[in-house]
Amino acid sequence: MKGLCALALLTLAAHAERIVISNDDGWAVAQIRAQFNALVEAGHDVILSAPAENQSGRGGLQIPATPLLVSCEFDSCPAGASKGNNASDPRLNWINAFPADGAQYGIQTLAPRLWNGAAPDFLVSGPNVGLNTGIALPFSGTVGAAGKAVQLGVPAVAFSGVSTAQESYNALAVTPASATVAAAKAYTTLASAFLDALFAQPAAQPAYLPAGVLLNVNLPALNDTCTPARVAWVLTRGFPVLLGNPDVVTCSNGGRLPTEGDVVNSGCYASVSVINATTKVDVGKSLQQDVLNRLVNLGLSCI
Template identity: 70%
Template sequence: MRGLCFIALLAILSATAERIVVTNDDGWAVAQIRAQVNALVDAGHDVILSAPADNQSGTGAMQKTAQPRTEPCEFDSCPPGAAMGNNASDSRLNWINAFPADSAQYGIQTLAPQLWDGVLPDFVVSGPNVGHNTGFSVFGSGTIGAAGKAVQLGVPAVAFSGTGTAHESYTALDIVPASATVSAAETYASLVTEFLDALFSQPPTSPPFLPANIMLNVNLPALDGACTAESVAWVLTRVFPVLLGNPDVVTCGNGGRLPVEGTVVSQGCFATVSAIDALLKVDVSKSVQQEVLDRLVNLGFSCV
């Protein structure tokens, strides 16, 4: 009986372990993205990092052909001379001298087939970004541009952002005691992993995980003594306000109008979740919002 229970447990664990490409717009060597990779690996996922060689914030969905670098990567994390490369001791940690959308495409179309024997990723995590991406910033955000590119290539994706971290090298993760921004990076990484656990634990759906042609924009709150990983409340939101009508899913007694993410995330210990069109970066219909709500039922949304 114990053997059967153990086999069943393994089956459950394997069912929730996914092949994930992690990308961002802050660069492959920042502490936040390395903390996120570590957290996902510790959770049992198979992870490939594919991110820009240096900070490419504000490049939106732009793309370009990668060119050999004339200078080292950010934080001297790679030598000049190549257009792309990887960590010398870990081929799963990769950079490309291009934009965030390019790094997502590189991870999906080149690295994943190489490292996973021809198999494409199940999911793309973009970020967490250093700083929030709310309102009109979604149009220029490279974090969101990378996630949107992934969805356009057929891979579900979520963009994560938070204000508590700083643009610092991954080497800061090894310093004891940890700085406040490194602690925030690790907390954000745990929150992203918690979010994905809820998303991945849903019953089988078609398409898997998220509705077709949409992505999620998630903004994590500023952290302090009163706002910790344990106290963060998840709230379904929209990116842009509306003036007329009731265009949204009915939840929390909202009368058909979701709160705006920028307002909610600044009000307290709330993490906002908005569903947007992966190409246009605008709010989706209430029927799609309802589908997202149903697929994230295990997250436990709160009201504000």
């Protein structure tokens, strides 16, 4: 099913959630700030907890937070500190460590502090600047942050998009918008629609996603012919299927899901893969079916 009109109606039915948002590109890039703004505007209670600087390619690695030797990206945080927040908004936080550390800091330290002891309902990682498909999955900090959240008991989705440029969040206020900012805002439209559908799913336990898995979502290049309203969602897998290890049967696929790389590069399609949060490889067909049932409101398409 193409189009976001039906998904937009789900916003009214979706619950307001406590969401931690992280990434691997850094806390000050336009992409994460645009997504933060969109989630807040949708009525969610959101805490941003991300690396002080670009930490792409760190996977799920973790290190202790260390004082910055110089100011971090876009001069957005001072030298000499290892953690900090926006002076006017304590919901916007950075830590001088890796993406998985940013997720953990948000879940274990910031959430109970800012939500009076309450835990997050969900973690959003990204949207990343650039795709994370196939062989990139174990090395992706975007996926690593989402995987750490799941390991800590918080369901998570990692979003990535084809756009390849990074720009400061200050560019969000500039008119006319740069190509980077336009892409960032378009991807937030898609990610927000996806989350609306996920949050409006029929009741299930555990909430939102099965334990131990994350969703890896890759968004296509957007242009005049592939707008957010035209993007179709396709259930995929990260790696080619192995013999004797069939996938869930959908779209008359005979138990063989397409790979996310093939799908997102074939046109106006977004890939949705169900990944083991620890190993970063595809899960089996029973867990794929569980997630497929939970995404009933998304309107998954065939390719």
